[in-house]
Amino acid sequence: MNAVALGFDRTLLELKMYSREKEAVFFSFLFPILMLALFSVIFGDEMEAGGSQMSAAEYFLPGMISAGILLTSFQTMAMSVAAERDDGTLKRLRSTPMPPVSYFLGKVGLVVTTALAQQVLLLAVARFAFGVELPDTADRWFTFAWVFGLGAFAGTVLGTAYSSLATARTIGAVVVAPMLILQFISGVYFAFTDIPSWLQHIASIFPLKWIAQGMRSAFFPDQLASMEMAGAWEHGRTALVLGGWAVAGLVLCVLTFKWFKRGTT
Amino acid sequence: MTAISIRGLEKAYGSKRAVDGLDLDIETGEVFALLGPNGAGKTTTVEILEGFRTRDAGEVSVLGEDPHGANRLWRNRIGIVLQSSSGLDLLTPREILASTARSYAKPRAIDEVIAAVGLEEKADVRIAGLSGGQRRRLDVGLGIVGRPELLFLDEPTTGFDPQARRDFWELIRSLASEGTTILLTTHYLDEAEQLADRVGVIAGGQLLALDTPANLGGRASEEATVTWLEQGQRQSVRTATPTLEVRRLAERFEGEVPELVVNRPSLEDTYLSLIAPHVAAHDEPASHDTGRTNSIAQEVSA
Numbered sequence: 001m002n003a004v005a006l007g008f009d010r011t012l013l014e015l016k017m018y019s020r021e022k023e024a025v026f027f028s029f030l031f032p033i034l035m036l037a038l039f040s041v042i043f044g045d046e047m048e049a050g051g052s053q054m055s056a057a058e059y060f061l062p063g064m065i066s067a068g069i070l071l072t073s074f075q076t077m078a079m080s081v082a083a084e085r086d087d088g089t090l091k092r093l094r095s096t097p098m099p100p101v102s103y104f105l106g107k108v109g110l111v112v113t114t115a116l117a118q119q120v121l122l123l124a125v126a127r128f129a130f131g132v133e134l135p136d137t138a139d140r141w142f143t144f145a146w147v148f149g150l151g152a153f154a155g156t157v158l159g160t161a162y163s164s165l166a167t168a169r170t171i172g173a174v175v176v177a178p179m180l181i182l183q184f185i186s187g188v189y190f191a192f193t194d195i196p197s198w199l200q201h202i203a204s205i206f207p208l209k210w211i212a213q214g215m216r217s218a219f220f221p222d223q224l225a226s227m228e229m230a231g232a233w234e235h236g237r238t239a240l241v242l243g244g245w246a247v248a249g250l251v252l253c254v255l256t257f258k259w260f261k262r263g264t265t
Numbered sequence: 266m267t268a269i270s271i272r273g274l275e276k277a278y279g280s281k282r283a284v285d286g287l288d289l290d291i292e293t294g295e296v297f298a299l300l301g302p303n304g305a306g307k308t309t310t311v312e313i314l315e316g317f318r319t320r321d322a323g324e325v326s327v328l329g330e331d332p333h334g335a336n337r338l339w340r341n342r343i344g345i346v347l348q349s350s351s352g353l354d355l356l357t358p359r360e361i362l363a364s365t366a367r368s369y370a371k372p373r374a375i376d377e378v379i380a381a382v383g384l385e386e387k388a389d390v391r392i393a394g395l396s397g398g399q400r401r402r403l404d405v406g407l408g409i410v411g412r413p414e415l416l417f418l419d420e421p422t423t424g425f426d427p428q429a430r431r432d433f434w435e436l437i438r439s440l441a442s443e444g445t446t447i448l449l450t451t452h453y454l455d456e457a458e459q460l461a462d463r464v465g466v467i468a469g470g471q472l473l474a475l476d477t478p479a480n481l482g483g484r485a486s487e488e489a490t491v492t493w494l495e496q497g498q499r500q501s502v503r504t505a506t507p508t509l510e511v512r513r514l515a516e517r518f519e520g521e522v523p524e525l526v527v528n529r530p531s532l533e534d535t536y537l538s539l540i541a542p543h544v545a546a547h548d549e550p551a552s553h554d555t556g557r558t559n560s561i562a563q564e565v566s567a
Contacts, residue, residue, distance in 0.1 A: 013356070013364050020355040020391075089352030094546050095315065096411065097340040098368035260317070 003099040010106025011113070018076075018110060028116060032068035033122050036060055040130045049191065049224060055227050057130035061122075062215035063188035068122060069148060070179065070208055072115040073155025077107060078162040078175045086168035090259045100259075108156060115152050138217045143235070147214030150242040154207050157249030164256050182208050193227050200229055207245045210238045266445040268291035269314060269540060274323035276309050276470075283309040285470035287323070293414075296437070296447045298461035298478075300454070300536060302544050306470035308419065314448070315417055328415055341370050344413030346404050346421060354393035358384050358403050361392070362410055368413035381436060382406040398429040405436065406513045415446045422456060434459050435479075454533040468543035482535040484542055494523040495551055 001009070018024055023116040036057060043056035084090050093103055126132040135141055165172040183189060185199045192200065203209040216224070217233035225233050268296040269291040276284040284306040293299045295472060301307045312318040316332035316339075325331060330339050353361055359375060364443050366372035373381075379388045382402040387395055395403065401421065408416055418437070422430045438458055441447055451457055457464050466474045466481070474482050491510045492501040504510045514522045530538075 008366055009364060009367055013360065016360065017355040084352050087352040088347060088350035091317070092347050092350060092352075092407070094349060095318070095340070095345040096365060096368045097337040097370075099337065102368075 003102045004105065005102060006098055006102035007105025007109065010102055011109025014106050014110035015113060018114060024076070024079075028071040030066040030116055031071060032118070033125055035067070036064045036122065036126060037129070049220075049227060052221065052223070055130065055132070057126055058219075060134045060189075061126050061132055062219045063183075065119065065122060065148075065215045065219075066186075066212040067183050067188045068118050069115060069151045069211055070155050070182075072118055073111050073152045074159040074162070075175055075179060076111060077156050077159025079133055079171055080107075081160055081163035081219070082166055082171040083168040085163065085258065086261050094259045104160075107160070111152060111156050115148075119148065135218055143214060143218040147211055147218065147238065147242070150204065150239065150246060151207060151211040151214075154242055154246040154249055156251050157246060158207075161249055161252035161256055164258060167261070182206055185209075186212050188212055191227070192229070197229075204229070204241075207242055210241045214238045214242075267291070268295070269448065270291045270326040271310075271314075271326070272324040274313065274325060275321045276306075276313065276318070277321055282470050284313070284320075287470065287472055289465060289469070289472060289475070291448060293446050294441075294444050295462050295563065296441045296449065296460050298457035298464045299448065299450045299467060300452075300457055300464060301467040302540050305468045305540075305543070306385050306461060307467060309470075310449065310467070311417060311419060311450055315343070316340075341411065342414045344408040344411055344416045346408035346416065346418045348404070348419070353403075354391065356392055357389050358392060358395075358406065359388045361403075364404055366410045371412050373412050373416075374411055375410070378406045378410050381409070381439070383432060383436075397424050398426065402424065402436075403434070405433075409440065409445075415448070416440065418447060418449045420451055421449065422451070422453065430456070441489065454531070454536055458532050464532075466539050468540045473539050473543075478532055481532060482530075482539055484530055484532070484535050487530055487535075490526075490528045492524075492526045492528070499524075535552065 014199070040055070040057040040062045045053070045055045047054045047056050047059040049059060081090075089141075090103075094100075117169075123134060127134055162175070163171065182203070185195060185203040186206065187190070187195065187203070188208065192203075192209070192212070195203070200209075213228060213234065216228075217235065225231065228234070267290050269289070270450055271287055271289040274284050274287040283304075287306070287310060299307050299310070309318065313320050314327050314332055316327075316335050319333060325333075327335075328339065328342055332339070358379065362375050362378055366375060366378075370470070379385055379513075382405055382407065384399060384402060392400065392403065401424070405418075405421065408418070421437075422433050425433060434456070437447065437449075447460075449457070449460060461478055462473075464476065464478050464481055465472055476482070479485055488503045488505050489507040490501055490503050491507050491514070492499055493514060494500070500512055511522070511525070511527065514525070
């Protein structure tokens with residue numbers, strides 16, 4: 001079989017393993033959907049942003065979309081690659097004639113499938129359970145698509161590179177804590193404008209803030225652009241920052257990826 | 266035909282010389298057992314042969330190629346039985362065997378492999394639910410699913426119960442009878458004696474002895490020891506002609522000789538006397554290693 005066919009086969013195997021791991025399904029796949037439901041139940045229709053009244057589901061949807069992208073790409077990759085390096089799965093794959101690229105294609109297949117399924121589910125719950133009006137113009141969906149694509153790609157390569165920072169035993173803490181902090185300071189859980197400006201500047205270094213801003217531009221009324229740091233949606237800069245992280249992550253992956261755990265070669 | 270050829274192999278970790286000028290040839294179709302104490306350089310040597318480790322010096326040829334940087338076609342011809350990993354827990358033996366088989370050019374049929382390793386009843390059960398012995402047999406299944414010409418087996422029966430070991434030996438014998446070259450590392454001398462055509466003993470990164478299990482260290486020609494009880498005391502005689510000695514005793518005692526024993530050194534005795542000078546000398550570097558990084562120590566002792 002060629003590398004692409006083997007990559008497809010790896011994707012199916014990865015999906016089998018992912019779906020059988022209840023913790024992964026709960027904490028990365030269903031988590032943003034549960035959070036959206038929770039916010040909606042707690043805050044109801046009483047959110048207010050930029051002078052206009054919104055339901056909590058409308059208000060939090062872009063943030064949950066963004067958190068979901070990072071959970072299914074960055075967190076999935078960082079945790080699974082670290083575990084597979086530690087428990088010898090990568091070494092075992094290396095001992096077969098499987099081309100290395102097939103392993104990565106399998107991971108990409110896993111991320112693409114789970115991330116897309118998660119977004120569809122999230123949008124469906126928002127629309128049908130909480131009555132959120134979804135965008136009705138093509139250019140808004142286009143914005144959603146490229147922010148999603150760039151964000152998921154950057155998350156995938158950065159997660160793979162990040163996996164080298166820890167062992168399977170420590171990776172849970174090493175990933176989850178920074179992710180949680182990043183979600184808070186990037187305006188996923190509450191209005192980005194409520195965050196002190198020095199924290200806003202720190203958040204602006206990382207991709208999540210830009211994914212969230214891009215998603216707000218796709219789902220929020222245009223007049224809310226004035227609530228952003230720059231007073232505008234900044235599509236150009238968003239693409240630049242996310243693209244930069246994607247390229248940097250890819251280079252880091254190529255330079256640092258190890259098939260064997262530390263100290264064994 | 267030579268399956269594996271090693272000339273002047275050297276590998277050091279810091280100041281510790283794990284492999285120190287090793288020469289060895291393993292013939293095609295041979296079952297070869299590599300014996301040695303922890304830290305002897307067994308695992309390092311095998312991992313260099315598998316293409317997983319770099320070497321500092323020396324020539325290595327495995328199936329006619331240098332394993333360092335060998336390509337997919339070479340990987341297609343070898344099988345490696347690795348230590349079980351928990352990364353397989355969520356799959357079933359059939360799923361992982363089928364997936365692994367797909368990257369080989371001429372894999373064995375999955376059902377044939379499952380039957381060969383005796384996992385018929387567990388083929389569709391999550392691997393998390395398998396016993397240690399069953400997992401080990403699955404590891405072997407993963408090693409042979411690609412129909413390798415050369416199979417690496419690193420301490421295959423550690424943790425097996427006696428029946429599982431016997432079954433496992435049968436499996437190895439049947440692979441050998443099909444012409445598979447097998448390189449085995451083990452701590453169990455009886456395992457080497459049962460399976461191997463030839464045995465190599467290494468310690469301190471060097472080959473100390475190389476022979477058939479029966480002849481290792483001059484065992485076959487070694488004098489036998491005859492012992493018996495006489496006047497409340499154990500008497501013993503070392504002799505090249507034990508049968509004659511026993512007949513002489515039988516005549517002297519006019520029948521039954523009390524507590525008569527005729528003994529030759531076992532493979533274990535020979536092995537222990539071979540490595541004795543190295544075990545004490547190598548205790549220190551080994552523990553130094555443990556202090557430096559855990560994983561290296563694990564790998565070297567594994």
